Amino acid sequence: MNYARRLLASLAFFPAPFIMADSTDYPLTLTNCGMEISFSSVPESTVTVGQSATEILYALGLSEQVSGTSVWFNPVLPEFSEINADIERLADNDPSFESVISRRPDLVAAQYEWHVGPTGSVASREQFHELDIATYIMPADCDTKDNSTGGDGTRIAAFSPEHVYKGINELASIFDVREAGDALVADLQSREASAIESARRLELPEDLSAVFWFSSPDESADPFAAGRLGAPGYMMDALGIHNVVESDEEWPVVGWETIARADPDIIVVASMDRRRFPADDIANKLEFLHGDPVTREMSAVKNGRIIEMDAHAMSATMRTIFGLETLVEALSTLPFDQ
Template identity: 65%
Template sequence: MRQTLIAATLVASAALPLQAQETNYPLNLTNCGVEISFDAAPDSAVTIGQSATEILYSLGLAPKVSGTSVWFNPVLPEFTAVNDGIERIADNDPSFESVVAKKPGLVAVQYEWHVGESGIVGTREMFHDIGIPTYIMPADCDTKDNSTGGDGTRTGAFKTASVYKGISELATIFDVQDAGEELVAELQTTEEDAIARASGLKLPDDLSAVFWFSSADLEIDPYVAGQLGAPGYMMGALGIENVIASDEEWPTVGWESIARADPDVIVIAYMDRRRFPADNVEKKLEFLRNDPVASQMTAVQKGRIVQMDAHAMSATMRSIYGLETLSEALSEMSFE
């Protein structure tokens, strides 16, 4: 009897998750090619980029966030109330002075073009010289060359491992590893379920798609997703061919070229941002239905247009939710 109880206890113990280790400070990390160090968990943070904001919220660190900036869409619903109580420094690009004025213990950044060698908010050196460490999400620098200007060029395909890396490193910086492990596990389950759903569908072997993020003007070439970014990951994971051959993150490609490729599915971004006319999803839909070239594409004729959260099209935690959106949309389409 005693041996049975001991065996049962051992089995039960093995089924329990292991407690994550505490962070040993000082902590030294290499982040996007820059050495950063922490003597203790930062007491506050300012975010430049919605991805960094939502990851910190998801790790239970909202009380430490003193300011946010660079928003594409409303915050994830579960964080609406807490986000309403945190200052939004800017909808888009904040000034260097407005970030520094918050005296943050860390500046967490989504895009290197905001804070980097040629950062439009400031360089990392500018922040580090006044004692403010910066952390750039690895999804924007791993397998990516941001020295090419604009949105940069991928040197290798985006993988969700870079998102999980960012979550784990921020969790380590703030000494909340348990929360980090739980968040990564939840996202991995979502990713696996989305792929399994699509694999169970009878999709054509040559299924193709194009992702349209926005356009500086509806009369000129649109910004569409290249092969190696987050949309490329979604298409590859679900067995879809991207009709855009470029390795640039968001190349501009003419509608005539896209129409010749005739994608089976068109994925369009919806967002609150209104920097360009085509940021408005209704303007995108109106264009696709009425433009003499775009309206003739099979995806438009068959109504195979998927609306996706713009933030999911960037290399972020939401890319995994975007994969789920696309997988669910495919399950409701007919390709006969």
């Protein structure tokens, strides 16, 4: 049974009012990342620019409407590997505008505003709209976030999984599969609550601290470390862990000397297939941590408190919940008595 069908089957355990999701009345109008968008019917063809949008559409049972994908950090979730193999990957990273429109989509669903925003690396929303191609940006990348600062943007308030759930529900409405949306959100909420409860049962040290390292321009350069208000910040807050990086930027560059002075109890490193930077390779990250004269003296390195996490879980996506589970499982095994 695939993921979407398993989620729908789980609705049998919810009361009738939960199950009876309304059908979408078209035309449907939404405000998405500051722009009003409208749909007169279910989109027949969608190109995704971002793994998050891709996997959500798959989880909603909408793979047949996906005509092309792009921007991948990690392999697709195992339950979607078979269907994903039959869908064209336009690019591992940013696709060209021409490659997207060549698929003749009704909708372009993007994970990050920088891909289709005012100065989009693929194109602006207006460029797509001039061709009668609708655009939808995952709310987790613009709710509580200012992307006008460039780069990965700056959070103006803390990320919450509710922004991911909002995106799931809105896509479910656009495609008239609201029951599937309800089921997917319920499943993720259950996993989120279970992970947090499991962490509460652990006898963790007080004032536990951590840093999340996504990547670096090269192995020895200062790292892109998670700011306090993004998805890793949510994970740390949910589990009572202090983030040694105080910035509101999504992924600020922080010097290793600064991190070493803070000496976090835990270092969480991103594992990914993407190879934009040398430090995308987790083997290079680990080699640096154990070999650099500054980092190798950090207590987390010396005492084996390094956690590997799916890079996509460190972004504001439904995989953030899986990252929370990874963190809790690792915390249950780490040595904190040294």
